[in-house]
Amino acid sequence: MNISIIGGGAWGTTLAQALSDNGNLVLIRDINNDFVNKINNEHLHPFFDLEIPATIKATLSLDEALNFSDVIILCVPTKAMRIVLTDISKIINNKKLFINVSKGIEPNTSKRVSEILDEVIDSKYIEGYVALSGPSHAEELILRKLTALVSASKNEAAAKKVQKLFSNDKYLRVYTTDDVIGVEAGGAIKNAIAIVSGIASGMGLGENARAMLITRGIKEIVSVVVALGGKMETAYGLSGIGDLIVTASSMNSRNFQCGLKIGSGMSIDEAVGSINQSVEGIRAIIASYEIGKKNNIELPIISTAYRLVSGEVNAKEALSLLMSRSLKEERYW
Ligand SMILES: NC(=O)c1ccc[n+]([C@@H]2O[C@H](COP(=O)([O-])OP(=O)(O)OC[C@H]3O[C@@H](n4cnc5c(N)ncnc54)[C@H](O)[C@@H]3O)[C@@H](O)[C@H]2O)c1
Known part of the structure; x- marks a missing residue:
């Protein structure tokens, strides 16, 4: 054909x-x-x-x-x-x-x-x-x-x-x-968490921190996908969590690489400009933040990443914002 x-x-x-x-x-x-x-x-x-x-x-x-x-x-x-x-x-x-x-x-x-x-x-x-x-x-x-x-x-x-x-x-x-919405939304939103994971690595935080951000990030990806009208099970499938697993810790991922550069001190523009292919994740952070705000969903990692990419805080300040949140019960739904 x-x-x-x-x-x-x-x-x-x-x-x-x-x-x-x-x-x-x-x-x-x-x-x-x-x-x-x-x-x-x-x-x-x-x-x-x-x-x-x-x-x-x-x-x-x-x-x-x-x-x-x-x-x-x-x-x-x-x-x-x-x-x-x-x-x-x-x-x-x-x-x-x-x-x-x-x-x-x-x-x-x-x-x-x-x-x-x-x-x-x-x-x-x-x-x-x-x-x-x-x-x-x-x-x-x-x-x-x-x-x-x-x-x-x-x-x-x-x-x-x-x-x-x-x-x-x-x-x-x-x-x-x-589930078209679930597949489209999951594939896009997971790039936001891939960037965050790269930032953590670039800052020299260890694998414990990366595992925390990815796992807690999954909850946020699923919430955004569901808010957009996608199914929860799709977000937990290949196009959501599956894609996050492959993206959030691999040097083959340009979103992870972009985060790595931001975490090691590059500006957002420098980091995006230094990768000569499309980096979709910065827009995913902004879009997910806006979707969270509109739907009144708590997205601590994405909201903090949004403040970072808008230039409101630097990576160190972003980390202390996340760490100073009130202590919580571990809950996914
Ligand atoms: N690279 C991967 O591993 C991978 C895997 C799955 C999905 N994707 C997705 O696929 C999309 C493209 O990614 P990529 O890695 O191929 O990016 P890329 O930057 O390597 O390639 C994009 C291509 O689009 C071309 N292009 C831009 N505007 C065009 C136009 N108006 N008409 C025709 N061609 C045009 C560019 O010249 C370039 O060749 C992204 O959304 C990405 O998230 C990439």
């Missing part, structure tokens, strides 16, 4: 290889000419310089990508998603199945990708919408290391179609759910 991927960075090109391994023809659209040339002429992954199947092609043309397939994978950073979808809305002329694999919340609006899609693309052109997410470092999947994802759609047939498209019996296993 032909499949188009919009955004051929670390994740988009990695998914292209998995889809190619499963017998599909993939066309990637990226706006970076060097990436397009690298894929077409050298058959190399643009970030990892590893060989990828020669059948994977790339283009600068959005028109060409849309004409190539009726299955469109959206893999640009969330901050670029509205621009990409608006460009698509101007040329789309038949129904497409949209698969979103980005993990983030739109800056300024705090909207999820399914909400942006509904606003921008005429419903007569949407065959279905699937959010595909889970614990997955591109650095590992590109080496065909075993990975599991969740395919979420309100349309069961669409969720199953994507499950079948990506799954293979060698290294990739996909589960399904109907």
Whole structure:
């Protein structure tokens, strides 16, 4: 089957290889000419310089990508998603199945990708919408290391179609759910706690502290997902806690790395700027804080991280704010 991927960075090109391994023809659209040339002429992954199947092609043309397939994978950073979808809305002329694999919340609006899609693309052109997410470092999947994802759609047939498209019996296993909000929200909000975990490590706090922040952070992720309308069990699944486990202590995670730099004294802008790929977690902290405030949910770690990223307190002051809270009973629900 032909499949188009919009955004051929670390994740988009990695998914292209998995889809190619499963017998599909993939066309990637990226706006970076060097990436397009690298894929077409050298058959190399643009970030990892590893060989990828020669059948994977790339283009600068959005028109060409849309004409190539009726299955469109959206893999640009969330901050670029509205621009990409608006460009698509101007040329789309038949129904497409949209698969979103980005993990983030739109800056300024705090909207999820399914909400942006509904606003921008005429419903007569949407065959279905699937959010595909889970614990997955591109650095590992590109080496065909075993990975599991969740395919979420309100349309069961669409969720199953994507499950079948990506799954293979060698290294990739996909589960399904109907909880789109839970999968989209969990994948985005866990980045907030990954940054906090990185900050703690950067400050030289030990593994005890990191375990505390991650565990107490889980409670906050679940609360935000549920406040947005997602299911608690989804937040506890692969796309929520599963993804937090893989993100919150790994140097392969740019959110963890960004936190590490902030914890060792870099400003937020310096830390984000020093990572030459998208860091979705800063926006996740801001969005989660706003959601908590609106819904009157107690989110001590996220609120403290918010004060830190807004420049109100530094990392040391943030830590003493958390430590000086009144003592509590351990309760998750
Ligand atoms: N890297 C991972 O391991 C991983 C895993 C799962 C999900 N994700 C998510 O996937 C999304 C993308 O991550 P990434 O790691 O590939 O980021 P990246 O920064 O490596 O790549 C983003 C790509 O999007 C391209 N792009 C930007 N604007 C574009 C546009 N208007 N049209 C077409 N291409 C455009 C960029 O040129 C770049 O190639 C993020 O939301 C991330 O959270 C990443």
